Amino acid sequence: MELFDTHTHMDSKNFDEDRAETIERAREQGVTRMINIGFNRETIPTTMKLAEEYEFIYAAVGWHPQDAITMKEEDLDWITELCKHEKVVAIGEIGLDYYWDTSPKEVQHEVFRKQIRLARQLGMPISIHNRDAHEDVVRILREEKASEIGGVMHSFSGSWEIAKMCLDMNFHLSFGGPITFKNAKQPKEVLMKTPLDRLLIETDSPYLTPHPFRGKRNESGYVRLVAEAAAELLGKELEEIARITTQNALERFGIR
Template identity: 40%
Template structure:
């Protein structure tokens, strides 16, 4: 069974067939899905999906590109939502210097605040980091994020940056880019990284793997990612599925998250 660690099924790309697609996942060996929020608007939508499907869980957090909309009232609201019993992480949060909006100080402020919130609630982190490797790493180190655990979602840096994150005990989220012919850098990271620190993700509806690149992505495409990891590491496909599944369960379903005193219905 496959564990999908990062999806966006609340996205309008799924409006026409969301129920049909989600109902099909268990029949296609998808055991669990974590739906990741990225904005104020997607927090409740992610939690609602988790409420309606036994095998779906939620992460709540504000993407760096959406932090201009944050204030103290919204932060308090977010913390309240993060206490729901099916919320298993804070994310996706982090820094994005590719789009570089809003300003970097605003991104850093709310990244730090959300990491503080995660620590208060004993929840791990799902990290978005694009063209911001050093600042992301330094802020996570300063926040002692290793005490919480983190997945570096859609890992897009090289082996040297991967080594830093792996040495802190973090997981790397591996998605469709690993199947691209121009995904050499990520292929090198997958070859280098221990399988015990990799997890599978789609970031659907985005970043479909080959042979569906450019089309809407879904968790049904995870086998293509797993097969490429198996090829790169010269191991069998079933081993990739089993170990990445175990990794995701350790990360999301540890006793702290499931039985923590902060959980509420």
Template identity: 50%
Template sequence: MENKLIDSHAHLDDDRFDDDRIEIINKLKDEGIELVLNPGADLATSKKAVQLADEYDFIYAAVGCHPHDSKYMDDNTMDVFRELSKNEKVIAIGEIGLDYYYDNSDRETQKIWFREQIRLANELDLPYIVHDRDAHEDLFRIMKEEAKSNTRGILHCYSGSVEMAREFIKLGFYISLAGPVTFKKAKTPKMVAQEVPLDKLLIETDSPYLTPEPNRGKRNEPKYVRYVAEEIARIRNVSADVIAGSTNKNFKSLFRLKE
């Protein structure tokens, strides 16, 4: 693959990288990774994400609270997110959304803080990064109700249907695929990879989670995003460089980064 790749979602702040984080990051450019977006999942990880982005020119940050931790949210947290967003390396609010699979925070609380963080993204004219697990209907309804003319963002590690993807795209969102698209029995992600318009597609690892084949079961790393690109290329019957070029262009367009 000649083109370098962009990992649109990786948690390099995760404690599973504590032993070798610097080593992994320093190798990324040589391993064909051009940029990485590191989203926060709560206040502490958002601060870590910003710190990493400040230290490395090819890492960007997003700040926000994952639905699991929305029970800990308050207005002061929102004020800190607003302040962190003044840093030029913070290019999104996220990851935010709804998770009805684990219900680590009650659903009403999740919905309240999902709305509040969407409003923050709209206020700051930033894209937002969406986590959606088993909550498609409520999530889409809230996103639609809160949509403004500048609303845009990413459905990260997308797990829904092709039909639902089309509806999210109409709202101004990109569809990002991760390791599950490489799993042999993952029919729906492969259908999405086939059908989503190339100009609305992104790729990611969600490191250290969801490691793609052939490394499934091991810790995921940004360099493994190439396996996601290669599988999508196989499904669409194009070269991996076509997928790399398109997803890089899409990422820079969404986040208004210079080529």
């Protein structure tokens, strides 16, 4: 069985004491590939280091909306250059975040649009961060013709109506720990309606830890718990969900 964690932050300081051991635990759980996310000036270099150190770890690089106010033109040039690297498979995580008041909305919009345009220019998929900004995210994706490249709605939390709009724009929906939460009705309902060929799984570790470890540090190996929850919701075997989501990820990110 092969599992693919499509969104993790294994370079986080939360793993400084036991990073190698945590990665090995993930391998023991059947995780054969991961995409680590570099999203600002601090995490892009550490993400690239991980991708170069481990054959099975790939990288996505971009500028997070919370950090949008810090982005300069040279940072966009840096991302452009890094996208030539054989281990970089997406631009992300990019998008909008209206929960944390760290960057003005108009700045977030501008940085988001610039990175979609770059992704279209380079022909690369994008990984979308969307927190409390569903309508604006969908609108900007449409206006910037993001359907030409598509990508992933990371840790999808929207309604089925929003999901359908994203699916129509050539996006996959990725689900993580919340589908294991007892009261998380909406993500479970959306997952059950998502076409199997558009379904991805992730951890977003060290955040959004699935049950029964909720409240503790998340890690990539727990993507197996996400896969188990998805299998139960869909009435399928764990092995089938692992196979489907891994194949979807390989195709979405152009990994051979």
